[in-house]
Amino acid sequence: MASESHKTDKERFEEEVLQFLNGLYGYALHLTRNPEDACDLVQETYARAFKAWKQYTLGTNAKAWLFAILRNTFLNQRRSTKRRPTEVPCDWVDELPREDVPQLLRFGPDPYDKFLNDLLAENIEEGLALLPETFRSAVVLCDVEGFSYKEIAEILDIPIGTVRSRIHRGRARLRELLEKWYLEGEGELGS
Amino acid sequence: MSCSFVRDNLHDFVSGELNSSDAERIENHLQSCESCRACVSNMHGFRSRVRNLLKMTAPQELRDSILMKTSE
Incomplete structure (x- = not known):
């Protein structure tokens, strides 16, 4: 097992952000209402998070950061596919x-x-x-x-x-x- | 302290978002007001039921796939 100071980016990433996978999947399900789309959305979220990981500052709120990435990814995908969920009038x-x-x-x-x-x-x-x-x-x-x-x-x-x-x-x-x-x-x- | 204060601040109270002195005022009021106690209890019960029912576990394949991609 790597010591704290010798952890690779991948090890730090897995340790600090994979713990939120269940919550992210649940939120993705509420947004997409489809298990397959939810899995795709979570995968895309983690891919984006991993790319941005080096710029991520330790000590900031990793959980909120990931949920924000997921929601922004969802909104961007919805915009690009012009798919709008069925919602009742407000x-x-x-x-x-x-x-x-x-x-x-x-x-x-x-x-x-x-x-x-x-x-x-x-x-x-x-x-x-x-x-x-x-x-x-x-x-x-x-x-x-x-x-x-x-x-x-x-x-x-x-x-x-x-x-x-x-x-x-x-x-x-x-x-x-x-x-x-x-x-x-x-x-x-x-x- | 009146029942209307509890009811105006019910959602923030059960969310744990009230400042400590207002939360304490409500706690004190609840000791002597059965009606407000029932309101707060029902709201806590509702939140807790929603939380318990909606907690999800991500599929193992999703976890594996994310781990695989971060290894590439």
């Missing part, structure tokens, strides 16, 4: 209440636990897919990947206030959709 954004406490209290604690336990990954993915990309990204980066608002602002290249608003509204909309499907299904969620 009229709901302005209609959302400032906070969504009534929904949170609608079930009470025990039925709410049942609702949460009945949720499937497919339900959440379907709900997220109906959010505009920036809202989906903000929610996934915060709630799944655990990034701070500041890190998300850097990854998405938007102000922190906008991140906050997208997380609030994206979460509220996602939960609203899931609860609606749950109540319509009389306590069942289809996969």
Whole structure:
């Protein structure tokens, strides 16, 4: 095993950035909604990251750096292929209440636990897919990947206030959709 | 401290983005307010369920392929 000072670029790269592979793959899946495209996107992300690795400064946030590369790569590919994902119109954004406490209290604690336990990954993915990309990204980066608002602002290249608003509204909309499907299904969620 | 303060700051609170003094004010309020406690608990539960369900594992072939390319 190489000592710290004798590690090659490849060894440092593998050690410091491959640890984020699972998270990057998950985020890529949310962006592309297709496992094959997600794999291609992650591979391209790592190829770009490896090329830029020598300019990368140790001690900076490698995880946020990689997620930003992945998202920029995705946006560039989408632009170049002129493929746009199917997204619902965003009229709901302005209609959302400032906070969504009534929904949170609608079930009470025990039925709410049942609702949460009945949720499937497919339900959440379907709900997220109906959010505009920036809202989906903000929610996934915060709630799944655990990034701070500041890190998300850097990854998405938007102000922190906008991140906050997208997380609030994206979460509220996602939960609203899931609860609606749950109540319509009389306590069942289809996969 | 009122319930409206908790509700206005609910998302930032569960995200861990409130400053420590506001977070402490909310923690204190939750000890005596059942309704706000239920709100916060449901929101924490929702986030945690989303996180657990959406954690992915990348395919081994993808890992192998990246390692192979960085060796070229």
